[in-house]
Amino acid sequence: MRLNGEVSHKEEEEEGEKENGNLLPQKVVVVGYALTSKKKKSFMQPKFEVLARKKGIVFIAIDLNKPLSDQGPFDVVLHKMSGKEWCEVIEDYKQKHPEVTVLDPPDAIRHLHNRQSMLQNVADLDLSDCHGKVCVPRQMVIKKDPLSIPDEVFEAGLKLPLVAKPLVVDGTAKSHELFLAYDRFSLSKLEPPLVLQEFVNHGGVLFKIYIVGEAIKVVKRFSLPNVSKCELANVGVHSFPRVSSATASADDADLDPSIAELPPQPLLERLSRELRSRLGLQLFNIDMIREHGTRDVFYVIDINYFPGYGKMPGYEHIFTDFLLNLAPAT
Ligand SMILES: Nc1ncnc2c1ncn2[C@@H]1O[C@H](COP(=O)(O)OP(=O)(O)OP(=O)(O)O)[C@@H](O)[C@H]1O
Numbered sequence: 001m002r003l004n005g006e007v008s009h010k011e012e013e014e015e016g017e018k019e020n021g022n023l024l025p026q027k028v029v030v031v032g033y034a035l036t037s038k039k040k041k042s043f044m045q046p047k048f049e050v051l052a053r054k055k056g057i058v059f060i061a062i063d064l065n066k067p068l069s070d071q072g073p074f075d076v077v078l079h080k081m082s083g084k085e086w087c088e089v090i091e092d093y094k095q096k097h098p099e100v101t102v103l104d105p106p107d108a109i110r111h112l113h114n115r116q117s118m119l120q121n122v123a124d125l126d127l128s129d130c131h132g133k134v135c136v137p138r139q140m141v142i143k144k145d146p147l148s149i150p151d152e153v154f155e156a157g158l159k160l161p162l163v164a165k166p167l168v169v170d171g172t173a174k175s176h177e178l179f180l181a182y183d184r185f186s187l188s189k190l191e192p193p194l195v196l197q198e199f200v201n202h203g204g205v206l207f208k209i210y211i212v213g214e215a216i217k218v219v220k221r222f223s224l225p226n227v228s229k230c231e232l233a234n235v236g237v238h239s240f241p242r243v244s245s246a247t248a249s250a251d252d253a254d255l256d257p258s259i260a261e262l263p264p265q266p267l268l269e270r271l272s273r274e275l276r277s278r279l280g281l282q283l284f285n286i287d288m289i290r291e292h293g294t295r296d297v298f299y300v301i302d303i304n305y306f307p308g309y310g311k312m313p314g315y316e317h318i319f320t321d322f323l324l325n326l327a328p329a330t
């Protein structure tokens with residue numbers, strides 16, 4: 001962290017001074033960011049930038065066409081960019097600048113780019129003493145041949161309906177194109193590589209658990225409705241929209257309490273802490289559903305790196321506090 005006067009971002013400091021009624025923030029934290037234009041738009045909202053500036057945080061967009069070491073100096077680097085080249089740039093920068101907190105390590109982020117590896121750590125957890133059970137749906141990966149899917153699904157004993165998800169999550173719209181498949185034969189129409197995941201009835205409500213370092217914020221979102229017994233006779237693969245990613249929150253909706261009651265806080269805290277440490281990440285969210293008809297059986301169905309924090313209530317304060325409290329790298 002820098003003390004005032006150590007950085008040359010005079011304009012921002014003067015602005016902060018005015019807005020603060022001549023009270024300068026005690027320290028200035030310089031945050032370099034490398035985000036896709038979509039992510040920049042959703043994350044760098046004016047209200048957030050103003051609050052951050054008042055609290056002494058200076059954001060600087062990293063110029064991808066210039067060497068990273070020639071930019072800054074930064075206290076913190078935030079990034080969500082894909083590609084091998086960028087990962088190498090970041091790894092090299094981390095080695096040369098151990099004093100900078102780089103969020104997060106590319107290797108750890110890569111773990112969430114694959115829908116099979118992203119859930120592995122959840123599957124390995126045992127939270128049975130924590131007011132609930134956290135599982136992952138049964139799933140399998142189809143790497144290549146779509147014609148082999150019906151047999152592979154049968155051999156693996158997966159129960160229909162299945163959610164078909166692109167194996168790789170790379171920030172593109174295509175990687176979020178999902179299908180609900182009612183019969184195994186129609187699955188051969190889909191394009192591997194895919195993950196086929198058992199659909200879990202959950203009453204149409206999903207819990208999004210946002211993690212920002214040690215801070216946890218859980219919100220309710222609308223999700224897919226239950227599949228009834230008679231719908232099981234349906235056939236075909238049906239694409240469905242990104243229902244749970246919509247800005248509309250289910251927090252104020254009049255919902256059946258047995259479906260909408262938030263998961264127990266101790267369970268959320270333990271799950272978040274474990275995943276933060278096992279994944280080696282500080283910035284992510286977890287999509288969790290409650291198995292319909294149960295009170296305490298939950299499934300994690302998705303984990304996203306650097307998700308849409310702009311939709312998280314109070315993100316401006318949570319994020320500025322997080323950045324200010326980051327210990328300087330040693
Ligand atoms: N196994 C499942 N059982 C029931 N519903 C599911 C399951 N998997 C996914 N869904 C539904 O589909 C939605 C999208 O699935 P998922 O979160 O895996 O996709 P995504 O493209 O990674 O979404 P995001 O926008 O959160 O990154 C979920 O929010 C939920 O509504």
Ligand SMILES: O=P(O)(O)O[C@H]1[C@H](O)[C@H](O)[C@H](OP(=O)(O)O)[C@@H](OP(=O)(O)O)[C@@H]1O
Binds near residue numbers: 307311
């Ligand atoms: O509802 P959330 O915040 O989970 O939705 C996220 C989504 O899960 C992905 O993380 C998106 O990022 P990409 O992986 O880059 O597509 C987010 O997009 P954003 O542009 O809004 O940050 C979604 O919001």
Ligand SMILES: [Mg+2]
Binds near residue numbers: 244287302303
């Ligand atoms: Mg999701």
Ligand SMILES: [Mg+2]
Binds near residue numbers: 169302303304
């Ligand atoms: Mg996702």
